[in-house]
Amino acid sequence: MIAERVRDVMSDLFGVPRDAIDAHASPKTIPQWDSLQHLNLVLALEQEFEIQFSTEEISAMTDFTQVVETVEQRLAQP
Secondary structure, three states: OHHHHHHHHHHHHHOOOHHHOOOOOOOOOOOOOOHHHHHHHHHHHHHHHOOOOOHHHHHHOOOHHHHHHHHHHHHHOO
């Protein structure tokens, strides 16, 4: 499941337990999620799913739910 893979990436990257990554996880709830770590998250997700995000998609990834939706949309594209 995509959400679980995203949760694993975020947990590893931010150094927090998997259960700390819920639907509302965001830079407001995870102190480690700063601008630099956001870029590292984007790179980690691009590597994990073998995709590339646009600048607009990167900016839209403001919480866990948006990250998952963005990954799903990118994977659905040919």
